[in-house]
Amino acid sequence: MKRLINRQPSSVTRAFLGILPLVLALLVYQWGSTVRKAENPQDKLLPGFVEIHDAMERMALTPSKRTGELLMWEDTKSSLKRLVSGVAIAAAIGLTVGLLTGAIPLFGASLTPVITVISLIPPMALLPILFIVFGIGEVSKVVLIVIGVAPFLIRDLYQRTCELPREQLVKSMTLGANSGQIIFRVLLPQILPRLFASVRLSLGAAWLFLIASEAVASTDGLGYRIFLVRRYMSMDVILPYVAWITLLAFLIDCLLQQGSKRLFPWYHAAK
Amino acid sequence: MKRLINRQPSSVTRAFLGILPLVLALLVYQWGSTVRKAENPQDKLLPGFVEIHDAMERMALTPSKRTGELLMWEDTKSSLKRLVSGVAIAAAIGLTVGLLTGAIPLFGASLTPVITVISLIPPMALLPILFIVFGIGEVSKVVLIVIGVAPFLIRDLYQRTCELPREQLVKSMTLGANSGQIIFRVLLPQILPRLFASVRLSLGAAWLFLIASEAVASTDGLGYRIFLVRRYMSMDVILPYVAWITLLAFLIDCLLQQGSKRLFPWYHAAK
Amino acid sequence: QAKESFKLCWSIYVGWMPWEYGDSSGIIDKWAKKYDIDIEVVQINDYIESINQYSAGAFDACAMTNMDALTIPSAGGVDSTALIVGDFSNGNDAVILKEKTSIEDIKGQRVNLVELSVSHYLLARALDSVGLSERDVQVVNTSDADMVAAYGTDQVTAVSTWNPLVNEILNMPKSNQVFDSSQIPGEIIDLLVVHTETLDKYPAFGKALVGAWYEIMEKMQGDESVREHMGIASGADLARYESQLASTKMFYQPGDAVEFVHSPELKKTMADIAEFSFDHGLLGEGAPDAQFIGIETPAGIYGNAANVMLRFNPEYMQLAADDKL
């Protein structure tokens, strides 16, 4: 009998073990739902799977009475647009500032303290100021995501830039490169795959800020819908929406990972 | 003239450069405040420093008429209690689960998928269920922090455990250790300093969840106060509260860093 | 034998601050003791969350408006009774336009409000009053916590909201109140709602609550320091609280509330609200028409008598009026 830490499950066992807790969670939910329904057949907190299915059909496949749109897809489109713009802008800022502060000591000295302070501020509390500066439309939602995510990206990429072997900078200089050339040809391409990794890490926060911003003022979006139907506790809509968000988050994560592997084979192989 | 990337600021220049943007930010604020006040003397969005000072004096130094307490300190106490319990519980869970899943392949196979799923779920959307299960008291606030932070900690520590050199496990086995002994004497002590680092990374999220949960159901706390005066847009209270939260976050971060350096000199020296 | 214990939740609003005072002054405990029960009073900041918690069964009583009582617990199959009718909004809810001065000007604007709330209903009534309909405006869901800040931006030109936000917004330049709840008096009603089943089983719970409430009312009406206490607890001060009270028709005397509940107007109001709710899908997907949920008032039942889920029951307030508690 091998030691516990040496026992490797076969790939079948592994798949089985991996699915088991998920199935258990579903069963527990089903049981909870049944118990509550037995008490009040109209209970909304833990809807049955049939109700969830109906709600999904309504949201995803039946055109809305008011606008004739398929609500769930419209919501998804709006939310993804916000999320992607926010994350893309944050990534651009994170990359630029992180790279420059990491590469140029004078920049680093002047910006690192203020970035540390910014990264510690809880952005939700400053919404009013944000509104005044960026208005209350799409811009402010995107900005909230940017503010929520960019400081982390900047700090992470600053760190990563500093971690690149000093030898490479020296080598570049002996090849006659000036500062700009070093940044563009040596540092930037090596930081890009790290940007992908940082963005993957920050996606959870980005979703949080997206949902929060959609709760503030909007007319569509996944977060908007969740907050709206919360007004009559339609968990039959909220739960599948949450599941859908989770799935989207998972897909985006996979996409980024695969993209990074495609674009930067040298990075992933070297690790 | 040296290349830009080789120019190192002296320590005085460094301090000056570091403080400059912070001073600039204050000046911009002062200017914005003056402009708005000139337009509407009653403007509440960007209160002047005198107003902020008065508000602080009221919150921090004058006993509340209603309860006779110094509100800001009471709020701080309540919030810190929640934050610390939440983070401590999350850290305990993160450590236990992360360590066991990382060390024991059978555990890892069964729990990693479900943990990945959980970590992708936006917890705010499931608040109603949370409050039903854990009640509306202190527990649910702490639980929200735990749910928000623990999956990240688990995944990070799982990763770190897997990254420990395989050679050490082999060496332990040749020293006759069984699985439990390896976990307790070899893996656990080496993961602890990494736990400190992960907790530092997750503190920002912990504050977000704390503030969010206090806004939903609570009668004191920093997040509650901000929520309460937000409907009157009392920025003269909100801004210093935000600054105070930022300072607290900074202090806690320093504390953890110093604590880790004290407790695990071997870890910090080896890096 | 352990005492029966009950839980009540409320959220910060001018008409519900008495619950805070009752809790911190010990009046509620006093009345609970009198009826040999325990009552726990819990403040929940998020209004919707408090109703959701009540609907899910975590609380026995909850302060909410008549419309939300119908659309959340009742539509969710939770048979609820309006035990106390505390007040109705008499100007506390308002539609405000920036720069424009008349309700007709709202046509074509984006209106920021908490969607599906009483503000939404107020807007519908305001539009009705000048022959417009919801199609003539675009509704933008905006959380109440951010309403004041949102109004500060240039994009927001019209809001429909409640106090204290109304007062804060009116204090800002170029704001005009073009419609308010005093023009539809008695339609937006603040209630204390309890589970009907619980009330039937434990009348003592109802009696204790009503008894406590009217003792608080007496103090509140007579004692300025009590009102100041409530004002501070709501994050404001006496002056601001008084100005909110001025646009609230409080039923300080139980007799007034009983009379209000007995009036046939109430049934009509609830019918309007049911129509509005049905039009916005608030009565649930299974509801074929506005009458799907029965609403019982002393003046008769509106809607499906076989599915009565919301009951206005003046009996307990009557006991208070008769000094029998």
Place this chain on the structure above:
Amino acid sequence: MIEFRNLWKNYDDNVVLENLSAQVGSGEFITLVGTSGCGKSTFLKLLLGTEVTSRGSILLDGRPIADEPGPDRGIVFQKYSVFPHLTVRENVALGREFECGPIFGRVFGSARKAILAEADHWLESVGLTPARHRYPHELSGGMQQRLAIAQALIKQPRLLLLDEPFGALDPGIRKDMHQLVLSLWGQHKLTVFMVTHDLSEGFYLGTRLWVFDKCRMDPQAPERFGSTITFDLPVGKTDRQSLDKIKESLARSAQIPVAV
């Protein structure tokens, strides 16, 4: 004592070791050399029990060797052999603590004292007594490897396996380490397998030198054939000629690019 019987090891299509047979007696000191990637470490892993043979078997005293590392086989790697979170003394004591504290691997009181005293004895024998309260990161590379050896020896293993233990050390320090290993080997009657990439180290240290190399070679698919023991020299007997022959043969193997 140990017998390798027609040993094969492959990772999927990559044949690493091919039909390797040998016998090793108790107390022998075998050094293994070979080009990079020829399977020396893999061979040690098979002995150690962290990998299993694809075909053939390894017999220890006539019985198949355990398929998990255990206290009968000590190991020293080039890196990561010592625990960074324990002081030098605790590192050495650990092996005994595992024995005496069956659940948490912790021992207290007089039992602990006895263990620490024993650890000090082993530290003495590798010359680390003055450094016994330091952490590994405070030691030089050579001192760390001494520590790793002391740590392994406290369990008095039947086999001591060394995988390029001095690969990262300075030549000057290396000489001292050779001295140390030879003296410990003599003193404690160890059976040692040591991988090195320094051929002269191999000649200087062992009682027996094994050269790993491929007998057959397919330049298009280097993974088709595995290595085996191509030279097995009692080190006493080595002459100039065979050394040159080995060098030449190794140089030839190293020319062929490793498949990526």
Place this chain on the structure above:
Amino acid sequence: MIEFRNLWKNYDDNVVLENLSAQVGSGEFITLVGTSGCGKSTFLKLLLGTEVTSRGSILLDGRPIADEPGPDRGIVFQKYSVFPHLTVRENVALGREFECGPIFGRVFGSARKAILAEADHWLESVGLTPARHRYPHELSGGMQQRLAIAQALIKQPRLLLLDEPFGALDPGIRKDMHQLVLSLWGQHKLTVFMVTHDLSEGFYLGTRLWVFDKCRMDPQAPERFGSTITFDLPVGKTDRQSLDKIKESLARSAQIPVAV
């Protein structure tokens, strides 16, 4: 060509190099040996311009050497000398691209073709032509170091600095690299400074061997005194006796534990 005049280098209280003076002519091949931590890399850094002398000066053709690395001085480190994100060919072309694309260091069209052709020429001379489209991680350690050398040579530096360039390579492969370096040195009339910790490498390769060591020693505070050139041997003249003398002296220095 290069003159070191009473060079001192210290980090705060730690004196690394002490009163070092020497002259080196064009085309010389100098190998530097010495115990670990004696300041060989520091010396190269001074030459390279990444560190500045604390006292004294380094003159290149009579003028103080630039205080920043530049294209007149090529370098090959033990690790990290090549860029992982560029293919072998791009790595070599980079030096020319920096010249021709002044802002972004990028060149297109026929200019690029010319540069790539030149890169191919240099790859040819280090024997990497078949691997020119691979990434560095697909190369063996030896091939990576060949690449690093080709990359440095395309700028035709006046000085070529090598800091233990073959320290991580297999002995078999090392021999090939020696061959390569010697032939490139002869072909391109380079002036080479090469640090090594393999004494025999030093004897085999250079025209001149420098041994770095401390003349004075304070066992209580090893940082009080710095190293200097203790032996400066024209390599042709070496005899057995001086080799042994050096070995012995180095071994003595290595005994003294490095301060932590």
